Amino acid sequence: xxxxxxxxxxMSVQEAETVTLSCTYDTSESNYYLFWYKQPPSxxxxxxxxxxxxxxxxxxxxxxxxxxxxxxKSFSLKxxxxxxxxxxMYFCAFRNGGSEKLVFGKGTKxxxxx
Amino acid sequence: DVKVTQSSRYLVKRTGExxxxxxxQDMDHENxxxxxxxxxxxxxxxxxxxxxxxxxxxxxxxxxxxSREKKERFSxxxxxxxTNQTSMYLCASRDPLYNQPQHFGDGTRLSIL
Numbered sequence: 624x625x626x627x628x629x630x631x632x633x634m635s636v637q638e639a640e641t642v643t644l645s646c647t648y649d650t651s652e653s654n655y656y657l658f659w660y661k662q663p664p665s666x667x668x669x670x671x672x673x674x675x676x677x678x679x680x681x682x683x684x685x686x687x688x689x690x691x692x693x694x695x696k697s698f699s700l701k702x703x704x705x706x707x708x709x710x711x712m713y714f715c716a717f718r719n720g721g722s723e724k725l726v727f728g729k730g731t732k733x734x735x736x737x
Numbered sequence: 738d739v740k741v742t743q744s745s746r747y748l749v750k751r752t753g754e755x756x757x758x759x760x761x762q763d764m765d766h767e768n769x770x771x772x773x774x775x776x777x778x779x780x781x782x783x784x785x786x787x788x789x790x791x792x793x794x795x796x797x798x799x800x801x802x803x804s805r806e807k808k809e810r811f812s813x814x815x816x817x818x819x820t821n822q823t824s825m826y827l828c829a830s831r832d833p834l835y836n837q838p839q840h841f842g843d844g845t846r847l848s849i850l
Binding site for chain 2: 632656658660666667668669670673714723724725727728729730
């Protein structure tokens with residue numbers, strides 16, 4: 624069974640600084656997808672960024688980028704120029720190519736301090 | 738934008754009651770999902786549906802059932818609510834044809850007393 628591990632239950636960062644959230648996963652599949660979702664306090668969960676396993680290039684969305692290390696099964700999220708609105712729970716998630724099931728990590732609570 | 742609407746943000750029910758959580762999506766998505774979110778446990782899949790009247794068990798289906806009579810609506814049913822079902826429930830939908838991600842509703846915080 625696939626598992627997703629987020630080893631940092633909580634993190635904090637100063638506004639305008641850079642922070643990296645860790646995620647590792649375990650799978651024997653070769654075709655899969657990885658996601659980072661953001662859930663602000665009392666608000667809707669939204670997709671931040673996603674990565675297809677077959678793509679070697681790391682995904683980037685504005686201030687958000689990933690470091691995808693396929694051999695190490697690592698998928699970290701880097702947030703540059705952190706903003707107060709980045710304060711949220713961040714979930715790493717995994718999906719096999721042939722499956723509809725998303726497997727989530729337990730989440731990292733990120734606080735951006737002014 | 739995809740809109741996934743859950744009928745209630747907060748709900749309080751009593752032990753033994755039959756509870757219905759409703760979810761509607763407006764993008765004609767084939768697939769819909771129900772998750773439970775608990776602190777320290779992340780999100781766990783309860784059930785999902787890949788077509789009308791089709792359903793599949795997720796990782797924690799015990800104590801729950803689902804209904805999908807129309808494509809846009811996916812209901813989660815607690816047949817006889819228990820206190821250990823107090824949780825946040827999230828609905829999601831996805832269009833599998835274009836490899837789109839799942840889109841989530843706002844969630845229903847359910848308390849069973």
